[in-house]
Amino acid sequence: MIDLEKVRAIDFHTHAEEPCGCHADDGYDDLQTAMAEYFGAPWKHPPTVEQTAAHYREQNIAAVIFPVDAERETGYRRYKNEEVAELAAKHSDILIPFASIDPHKGKLGAREARNLVENYGVQGFKFHPTMQGFYPNDRMAYTLYEAIAETGKPALFHTGQTGVGSGMPGGNGMRLKYSNPMYIDDVAVDFPDMPIILAHPSFPWQEEALAVAQHKPNVYIDLSGWSPKYFPPILVRYANTLLRKKMLFGSDWPMISPEKWLAAFDKADFRDDVRPGILKNNAAKLLGLT
Template sequence: MVDISKVRAIDFHTHAEESCGCHADDGYDELQSTMAKYFGAPWQHPPTIPETAAHYRKQNIAAVIFPVDAERETGYRRYSNDEVIELVKQNDDVLIPFASIDPWKGKMAVREARRLIEEHGIKGFKFHPTMQGFYPNDRMAYPFYEVLAEHGCIALFHTGQTGVGSGMPGGNGMRLKYSNPMYMDDVAVDFPDMKIILAHPSFPWQEEALSVAQHKPNVYIDLSGWSPKYFPPILVRYCNSILKKKVLFGSDWPMISPERWLNAFEQIDIKDELREDIIKNNGARLLGLM
């Protein structure tokens, strides 16, 4: 288990990827290489979970890590939650597992979520509306959310434009409309006790995300997927004021490394007394680690 007193930060947004070559049958490697070019990522193949753990251990940073189940919409087979969990258990001094299940799987999604929570103690689930092809407030997903709310789990939703598929023909079939954070307002109303995280600066809907997070007590924002040097001024202003306890450090590893993000974060105009909360304490409180 992560010893929160010993790590310098908690990265709330990292991706578990299988090693290069596992997806030769479905084109996933091409998607990954195109995305790496978009983000300027230096690696030649996506790091495995043990490689990710070694990197974070060296940086003295804990990380929430998850796969993304979007096989129905994209045709890219998913990285099994059970496989991810087993590897994370071997590195639980720095890694905290979240799971991902496509809500379109209906009753199967509900059954799997309940099993992962009850058998493995999973504390959160990652949703990617653009990759999974659904509006977050679609009632189709509500039985899934009910399980999360019942068990006090965190629901982490991709919001805004995505680097996934960027520059590929037709954006690789991914529709940005699903990830407008305003759809999360309905979810926050209907599940007021479920902790919700809006992932990423939500371009081009940043003000919508800030509005929902300010208005709904159960909604937070993670700052992953962008180098802080590109944060819009209004986001920095809210981080320094009314959302100072509701914003979380996230890198979007392996596309952005935690040290790259943190180095850029040091250069932006954040109040010194708030920095530790943003990079560590807010996330620790949300996870129940302090």
């Protein structure tokens, strides 16, 4: 269990990576290399779950960790949710497991979601519309959403343009249109009791994301994927006021380290009284840790 008194923050957005050297034939290594160059990541090979746990323990930061199931759309091998959850369970003092299921799997995906929560301790679900190739409000996905809503666990959606596929030919075939946060407004209407997190500053749709989070009680925003020094002023303004209880620290590890994000956060124009909520308290409440 996470000791909230011990950890100084909860990172709501970290990626689980398998041991290096097993994706050379499906293109995943090329994607990771391009993303590392875009973000200026310091590593040669992405850190494993075990290495991630060690790093976050050293930093006294808890981390939500997940794979991305985009095998159907991209061909990249799926890192099994069960394996990630089992590894996270070995480091339950620091890691909080989320799962990822391609919504195209329909009833098969819904069955997997229920099993992961009941038998593997999964605490939420990650969607990446750009990589998975779907509009979040496509009724095709609703079978899976219904199963997630039944569990009471949150759903985390990638939004906007970050570094994934950036600079690669054709953006590596990834279409930005799927990650407009306004499509998630429909999901928030149709599943009002399911906590929803809009991941990342949602460039170029930042105001849409703020509008959805302000209008829908069940919608939150994680601040991962960008250094706080690049946050648009309107995002900081809403974080300091109307959405101060709905903003969550996220790094996007391993592309951005938590300590690098936090160093930039220290210098950004966030009010002192909202910082504890962004860094830990809002996430702790959302995850049911308090």
